[in-house]
Amino acid sequence: MKRSDSLSLVAVFLLVFLVVVGVTIWLLDFVTQQRVFGLLVGAEFIAFALLVYLYYEETPAQISRKLVLTGFVALAALVLLAAALLVGVGAPATPNVQVTLYSGEVSATEYGFGYSSSAITSPGPTLTFRVGDVVNLTLFNAGSMPHNWALTNTNQTLSLVLFHAQIGSGANPIEVNQSESVVFSVTQAGNFSYVCQIPGHVQVGMWGSVIINP
Ligand SMILES: [Cu+2]
Incomplete structure (x- = not known):
């Protein structure tokens, strides 16, 4: 040849x-x-x-x-x-869903999330979205220690973050009485989770389910 x-x-x-x-x-x-x-x-x-x-x-x-x-x-x-x-070029523009979550501790061995500072449960409430939703999610840390929030594929501390939906991180969490927001596009249907990524917090209930409908 x-x-x-x-x-x-x-x-x-x-x-x-x-x-x-x-x-x-x-x-x-x-x-x-x-x-x-x-x-x-x-x-x-x-x-x-x-x-x-x-x-x-x-x-x-x-x-x-x-x-x-x-x-x-x-x-x-x-x-x-x-x-x-x-790298997220052409990322979300106008959110059509607004969610505010509060993080905190129910007791010394139960941490969680809720829709208000007085309704924090362990685990937190189930979030439901649809594929195509552009979500603006705010985390207000109503607890007495730093926390964060991330939408993940499973309810483990080191689970993969989906849709770049993350507020703070395990190493750089949201401080007490502080809030921060993230805007993300929902692109995949399925049953996922959200967690606080600080080591040990998922184990004491700092997670919730995320249902994404097609
Ligand atoms: Cu936490």
Whole structure:
């Protein structure tokens, strides 16, 4: 098989691209970043098609530069779109759902959340959203110690945060009598959770269920 050096380079690049993007897709949680996942899968298909085309076109002179160039432009566009979505470009504009949650302690061994400072339960109330909702959620810390809030895939301290829905963090929580808000877009139906990410707080009831309807 006659192959020019530059074609071999392109083929090696495509192979590396396939492996790197493939591993990225595997590492990404596609529940949270469904559109990113779709774009990257699309890029994988294009890279694979280009590779097959280059491999089976025996004579380098017969390879259509236009076709290869179009393939690369499409690859670049898909990867850029995926990257833009990942960092939240074009993120939520006008919230259609407003929620205020209060965090605090019910007793020494029961921490929780509630819709008012006097209605804190352990675990907290179930939140229900619909796919497409843009939620503005405010956390007011009515407790006597720092807390935070994050929408997660399961009710564990280190669970994956979904939709970038997070107020403070375990290391940087909301202080007593302080409040903070987050705006997030709900993009995936399912049964999820919310938690306080400070180590030990989930174990004493600082979590609640999140139901997202299609
Ligand atoms: Cu807490």
